[in-house]
Structure formats: structure tokens, C-alpha cells
Amino acid sequence: MTDRHSGGGRGTQRDTVVVSRRRAPEAPPPRARGVQRDTVAVTTRRPPRLRGVFQAGFVTCCWNGLVVFLPILVAVITAWWIAGRPGGVGDVVRAAGAVWIVGHGVPVTVAGLPVGLAPLLLVAVVFWRLTKAGANTVRAIAGRSFPAVRAATISVAVNYTAITTIAALAVAHTPFDVPVWRVAVNAALMSIVAGSLGALGASGGGTALWNSMPPWLSRGMHTGLLVTLMLLSAGALLSGIALASRSTAVTATLAAYPEGVLAVGLLTLVYLPTAAVWGTSYLLGPGFAIGVDTSVRIIGVELGPMPVFPLFAAIPDGPLGDAGTLLYGLPILIASVYGVRLGLRGHDLRAGAAFFAVLVTTVTSTVLIAAVTALASGPLGNVRMAEVGPDPLLTAAIVAAVTFVFGLIGCFSVRLFGGGRRDVLDEAGR
Incomplete structure (x- = not known):
């Protein structure tokens, strides 16, 4: 009996040990949750900003370019209609594009006559819309730091230069002659200056830089x-x-x-x-x-x-x-x-x-x-x-x-x- 009770005690002890071994695996879930939080933080913060900055720059550049180009197109169409509609619709669109390009400080030759005197009102509007493109781009990526401002500025510069260069290639047909390389240079310079100013202002970095x-x-x-x-x-x-x-x-x-x-x-x-x-x-x-x-x-x-x-x-x-x-x-x-x-x-x-x-x-x-x-x-x-x-x-x-x-x-x-x-x-x- 004594041996049986002793065996029972040892059996009870063994049961206790077995139970404790079976419950031990229940402890790791907090670690798993911790690992899961780290993984989610890494995958949701960095990649969208890297992928989205150029997308945001493209969208804002397209929108702000249209905001300037469409009123020019309407004005050119109105003048074309009043003049008796000479030429075709393609000529009207290219004429509007030529006016838009002149607004970047680029001379355009029309039927052999160079026109390089830029209307400063149009230049000011183009510059203003580029500052809005920089501001909207840095807001789209929720940027609050100078690296974000730099990324937004590069995005605006690359996208806007590409858009204006393509437009210049489309306009450069008879009777218009456009120096495409100069369009690209002027667009890049304007977008870098204006885009950086807009991004600095929207991110708050401009105020910090000024105060420093x-x-x-x-x-x-x-x-x-x-x-x-x-x-x-x-x-x-x-x-x-x-x-x-x-x-x-x-x-x-x-x-x-x-x-x-x-x-x-x-x-x-x-x-x-x-x-x-x-x-x-x-x-x-x-x-x-x-x-x-x-x-x-x-x-x-x-x-x-x-x-x-x-x-x-x-x-x-x-x-x-x-x-x-x-x-x-x-x-x-x-x-x-x-x-x-x-x-x-x-x-x-x-x-x-x-x-x-x-x-x-x-x-x-x-x-x-x-x-x-x-x-x-x-x-x-x-x-x-x-x-x-x-x-x-x-x-x-x-x-x-x-x-x-x-x-x-x-x-x-x-x-x-x-x-x-x-x-x-x-x-x-x-």
C-alpha cells in the first residue's frame, strides 16, 4: 500500500510534470503578435512612399499642366473661330501648345518668324502652378522632412520635364519650329526651383530652414x-x-x-x-x-x-x-x-x-x-x-x-x- 501510495504520489508528480509540459507551448503567442506588429510596420510605411512619390508627381504635374494649358486652348479656339476657322483643328491645338511653351521662356518660330518675348503673366502662372505641384506631391506622400522634400522635387522635375518635352515634340511641326532641348532645360530649371519652394512650404521645412x-x-x-x-x-x-x-x-x-x-x-x-x-x-x-x-x-x-x-x-x-x-x-x-x-x-x-x-x-x-x-x-x-x-x-x-x-x-x-x-x-x- 505504501509503495502504491508512493507510486501514486510519484504518478501525481509525473502528471503534474506532464501537464506543465503540455501548457508550456501556450506562452509564445505574445511573441508571435510582437513579430507580426514589426512585420506590418515595415511593410506599410516604407514601400508605399517609395512607389508613390513618382506617381504623385506625375498626377500633380499632369493636373497643373492642364490647368494652364486648357484656358490657353480655349482662348486660341475663340480667336480661331472669330478669324473664320483657317486651318485645321490640329493646327489650333499646336498653336495653343506653342503659346504654352513660350510661357516657359522658350522662343518659338512661327512661319519663319521667331517669337521669344514671353508674356510674364503666363510665366508667373506656370511658375505658380509648379509650386502647387511640389506642394501637392509632398502632401501626397505625407512628407515632413527634407528627404521627402528632395524626393518630391525630383519627382516633379522629372515628370514635368518629360511632359513638356513630349509636348514640344508634338508642336514641332510646320509652321512651328521649337527648340526641344531648350524646352527641356527651361522646364527642368523652373520645376526644380518652383517645386522645391512649394514642397518646402507644404512640409513645414521652409519655415524651419528660414528660422535656422x-x-x-x-x-x-x-x-x-x-x-x-x-x-x-x-x-x-x-x-x-x-x-x-x-x-x-x-x-x-x-x-x-x-x-x-x-x-x-x-x-x-x-x-x-x-x-x-x-x-x-x-x-x-x-x-x-x-x-x-x-x-x-x-x-x-x-x-x-x-x-x-x-x-x-x-x-x-x-x-x-x-x-x-x-x-x-x-x-x-x-x-x-x-x-x-x-x-x-x-x-x-x-x-x-x-x-x-x-x-x-x-x-x-x-x-x-x-x-x-x-x-x-x-x-x-x-x-x-x-x-x-x-x-x-x-x-x-x-x-x-x-x-x-x-x-x-x-x-x-x-x-x-x-x-x-x-x-x-x-x-x-x-
């Missing part, structure tokens, strides 16, 4: 942008005054197009920002040309026969005289005022940093003015009308000299003569 800059750099760039906007605004005001003061001649040019007055009026509106840049160059001194060996400046005007067009009718036919030379003081005043503003906001900077802030202001305004004047210049035909618009290098050089000299005077005048009221000046600068 040294104060002299950010303040100098901001002031340079303001100087550029004020110079262009002054040019736009001068152009508007010229159109208003010569309204009779402008209206007479419209009467020369009894059946195409709508198209000519729309074309005039599209070229108004281009005329504003001409007005800015006129204020700065170099002026602009309307044909080879011509010049329109405050101190003198040399013109020949010009096409009948409303903007050309508003061009002054002679110098403004001694009183008109006072307009030369307007760019100097703008540079001085913003130099003072920079000095007010930069009292916390050392003299060396303030100097570099003025230098950054000069570089920023010079580069921007050079870019817009280059876009506002180009041919409108062969031989005589092969040169239209301002000289970008000369205009940029004058902007650099005026902004640096008078910006420096304004900035350091505040620092030298405003020391006794430093707290007040700092408060005013903020």
Missing part, C-alpha cells in the same frame, strides 16, 4: 525681395500712367483690328506685366528697345516703325526733359528707405553682420531683377524686331550699384546717428 538661418542672411534676403517688389511696382505704376495718358493712341490701335479686337485686347492684358518690367528698366536708366538700334530712355528716345499694338502706342515719343530726370531718384529713394529699414531691424547685429545683410540684399534684388528682365526681353520677328525689351545685364548692374551704395548708406546712417535711441529703433524695427 543667421539673422543677417534672412533679413538681407527679405529686404532684397521687398526692394525688387517696390522697383517692379514703380515700373508698373509708370506703365499704367503711360497707357492712361496716351489712351487715344492706344484705342486707335485697337480700331485697326475690327475682327480681332478681342484677341488683341487679351494679348495686351497678358503682356501688361512685361510692360511693367520695361517701366522698371526705364526708371533705372538703361531703358528698353523696340527693335534693333532703338532705345527708350528718360533722357532720349530713338524709335523706328513699330507694329500696330496697344502697348507700343503707349511708348513716349520723346525725352521727359529736366523734370523727368527726377524719376532717376525713385530707385535711389527705394534703396535708401529699405537700407534704413534694415538698419532699424538690425541694431542687434554687429557692423560686419550688418554689412553682409546689405550685401545679401544687393545680391537678392540683382538676381531677381536680372531674371525678370531676361524673361521680358526677346525677339518679335526677324531683322528689325529681333531685339525687344531691356538689357538684363546692364539693368542688373545698375540695380546692384544703387542697392548696395544707398542701402549701405541708409543702414549705417541709422547705426551711427541712432545710437541714443537704440531701444526705440529696435521697437520700431520689430
Whole structure:
């Protein structure tokens, strides 16, 4: 009996051991769930972003390209219908494509006549839509980091360059001649600059980058942008005054197009920002040309026969005289005022940093003015009308000299003569 009980006890012990061995495999499920969570995290976060960035870039580039192209197509179809529908539908679509390509700063030859004077309103719309493409692409991949901004920018640049190159190949048939390589280069440059700006703004990286800059750099760039906007605004005001003061001649040019007055009026509106840049160059001194060996400046005007067009009718036919030379003081005043503003906001900077802030202001305004004047210049035909618009290098050089000299005077005048009221000046600068 004792052995049996002992055996029973040992049997019970063995049963306990057996039971514990059978229950032991029930412990691993938490590990399996842990492994499953790791696997799901890896497969759901990385691959969709890598696969989706180029898809998102393609979709946004196509959409934003259509947003610009379709209104151009409607305007060209309207003009074609009013003119009696010459040619076929394919010619109309290629003409709309040629106008869209000119909006990228690329000259297009039409029936042997080069047209390279870009309407800046169209260029601005193309640039704006490319910033939207960059912003929408980085939002589509939920990007919040600089690698995401870089990926979105590359996607927009590659897709948009491919789209515009294909469009250029489709347009490049008689009577249109398009330099396809230049279309690709301009589209790539515009999409990189605009796409990166849009992606930085949408991801929040632009604010972080701006806040991480040294104060002299950010303040100098901001002031340079303001100087550029004020110079262009002054040019736009001068152009508007010229159109208003010569309204009779402008209206007479419209009467020369009894059946195409709508198209000519729309074309005039599209070229108004281009005329504003001409007005800015006129204020700065170099002026602009309307044909080879011509010049329109405050101190003198040399013109020949010009096409009948409303903007050309508003061009002054002679110098403004001694009183008109006072307009030369307007760019100097703008540079001085913003130099003072920079000095007010930069009292916390050392003299060396303030100097570099003025230098950054000069570089920023010079580069921007050079870019817009280059876009506002180009041919409108062969031989005589092969040169239209301002000289970008000369205009940029004058902007650099005026902004640096008078910006420096304004900035350091505040620092030298405003020391006794430093707290007040700092408060005013903020």
C-alpha cells in the first residue's frame, strides 16, 4: 500500500510534470503578435512612399499642366473661330501648345518668324502652378522632412520635364519650329526651383530652414525681395500712367483690328506685366528697345516703325526733359528707405553682420531683377524686331550699384546717428 501510495504520489508528480509540459507551448503567442506588429510596420510605411512619390508627381504635374494649358486652348479656339476657322483643328491645338511653351521662356518660330518675348503673366502662372505641384506631391506622400522634400522635387522635375518635352515634340511641326532641348532645360530649371519652394512650404521645412538661418542672411534676403517688389511696382505704376495718358493712341490701335479686337485686347492684358518690367528698366536708366538700334530712355528716345499694338502706342515719343530726370531718384529713394529699414531691424547685429545683410540684399534684388528682365526681353520677328525689351545685364548692374551704395548708406546712417535711441529703433524695427 505504501509503495502504491508512493507510486501514486510519484504518478501525481509525473502528471503534474506532464501537464506543465503540455501548457508550456501556450506562452509564445505574445511573441508571435510582437513579430507580426514589426512585420506590418515595415511593410506599410516604407514601400508605399517609395512607389508613390513618382506617381504623385506625375498626377500633380499632369493636373497643373492642364490647368494652364486648357484656358490657353480655349482662348486660341475663340480667336480661331472669330478669324473664320483657317486651318485645321490640329493646327489650333499646336498653336495653343506653342503659346504654352513660350510661357516657359522658350522662343518659338512661327512661319519663319521667331517669337521669344514671353508674356510674364503666363510665366508667373506656370511658375505658380509648379509650386502647387511640389506642394501637392509632398502632401501626397505625407512628407515632413527634407528627404521627402528632395524626393518630391525630383519627382516633379522629372515628370514635368518629360511632359513638356513630349509636348514640344508634338508642336514641332510646320509652321512651328521649337527648340526641344531648350524646352527641356527651361522646364527642368523652373520645376526644380518652383517645386522645391512649394514642397518646402507644404512640409513645414521652409519655415524651419528660414528660422535656422543667421539673422543677417534672412533679413538681407527679405529686404532684397521687398526692394525688387517696390522697383517692379514703380515700373508698373509708370506703365499704367503711360497707357492712361496716351489712351487715344492706344484705342486707335485697337480700331485697326475690327475682327480681332478681342484677341488683341487679351494679348495686351497678358503682356501688361512685361510692360511693367520695361517701366522698371526705364526708371533705372538703361531703358528698353523696340527693335534693333532703338532705345527708350528718360533722357532720349530713338524709335523706328513699330507694329500696330496697344502697348507700343503707349511708348513716349520723346525725352521727359529736366523734370523727368527726377524719376532717376525713385530707385535711389527705394534703396535708401529699405537700407534704413534694415538698419532699424538690425541694431542687434554687429557692423560686419550688418554689412553682409546689405550685401545679401544687393545680391537678392540683382538676381531677381536680372531674371525678370531676361524673361521680358526677346525677339518679335526677324531683322528689325529681333531685339525687344531691356538689357538684363546692364539693368542688373545698375540695380546692384544703387542697392548696395544707398542701402549701405541708409543702414549705417541709422547705426551711427541712432545710437541714443537704440531701444526705440529696435521697437520700431520689430
